[in-house]
Amino acid sequence: MKPIIAANWKMNKTVGESVLFAERLSNEFAKMEDKDIIIAPPFTALHSVAAVLKGSALHLSAQNMHWDEKGAYTGEISAGMLIDVGCEYVIIGHSERRNLFAEKDEYINQKIKTAFKMNLKPIFCIGETLNERNLEKTFEILRRQIKEGLNNILSDDIKRIVFAYEPVWAIGTGKTATAQQAEEAHRYIRKAIIDLFGKDAGANNIRIIYGGSVNQENIAGLMDQPDINGALVGGASLNFESFAKIINF
Ligand code: 13P
Numbered sequence: 001m002k003p004i005i006a007a008n009w010k011m012n013k014t015v016g017e018s019v020l021f022a023e024r025l026s027n028e029f030a031k032m033e034d035k036d037i038i039i040a041p042p043f044t045a046l047h048s049v050a051a052v053l054k055g056s057a058l059h060l061s062a063q064n065m066h067w068d069e070k071g072a073y074t075g076e077i078s079a080g081m082l083i084d085v086g087c088e089y090v091i092i093g094h095s096e097r098r099n100l101f102a103e104k105d106e107y108i109n110q111k112i113k114t115a116f117k118m119n120l121k122p123i124f125c126i127g128e129t130l131n132e133r134n135l136e137k138t139f140e141i142l143r144r145q146i147k148e149g150l151n152n153i154l155s156d157d158i159k160r161i162v163f164a165y166e167p168v169w170a171i172g173t174g175k176t177a178t179a180q181q182a183e184e185a186h187r188y189i190r191k192a193i194i195d196l197f198g199k200d201a202g203a204n205n206i207r208i209i210y211g212g213s214v215n216q217e218n219i220a221g222l223m224d225q226p227d228i229n230g231a232l233v234g235g236a237s238l239n240f241e242s243f244a245k246i247i248n249f
Contacts (some may be wrong), residue, residue, distance in 0.1 A: 170212025
């Protein structure tokens with residue numbers, strides 16, 4: 001499986017900073033065929049970054065979208081707008097959206113359906129909080145997020161989802177899950193996909209990437225694990241040198 005190295009810039013970088021980064025990335029990695037490199041700049045920079053990435057092997061993602069196709073939703077962005085601006089992927093269900101903006105599994109489910117309808121590939125984020133882990137509820141939470149987030153999604157579409165396991169306690173805290181903890185969760189996610197959607201969903205070929213304090217030091221150990229197929233990088237993706245090292249792990 002082709003590994004994915006994705007940068008989630010969250011609410012960071014101006015248009016100018018995003019373009020400069022994308023130009024450097026393109027100079028160095030435009031022809032990279034053995035890994036999928038994805039960058040998710042803020043909405044305001046998508047259009048300019050798309051122009052820089054055009055014709056390269058690099059991929060563009062948005063960080064969020066609304067579930068409806070259009071309408072009176074002040075301040076929101078639709079899937080069609082993301083396609084129009086040149087996005088191929090969209091991050092859905094990030095824990096910051098779930099926790100800070102009260103996004104429920106059912107909204108996430110609607111967003112994933114709309115993303116597919118508009119031909120965007122979802123990067124579907126799931127993960128437990130520290131409290132849930134301490135209560136030994138990790139697997140239960142992951143199963144619920146998968147079951148409800150992907151309710152009524154066809155197995156043909158399940159295959160096209162990139163799953164991102166992001167334990168909430170490891171995001172922006174400098175506390176990474178150990179490679180073994182991450183592998184254990186990834187193995188469980190693959191098993192849950194088979195249980196819930198059957199063999200047709202092709203769980204063994206679905207890419208499950210890890211996010212949570214990934215950096216140039218821990219990336220190789222994570223990528224050594226059989227069920228970890230890539231990384232979704234926050235903080236360490238903001239600096240070009242450190243992101244380039246993660247790509248070259
Ligand atoms: P950090 O790499 O900053 O922990 O963020 C991870 C993340 O949330 C990526 O989506």
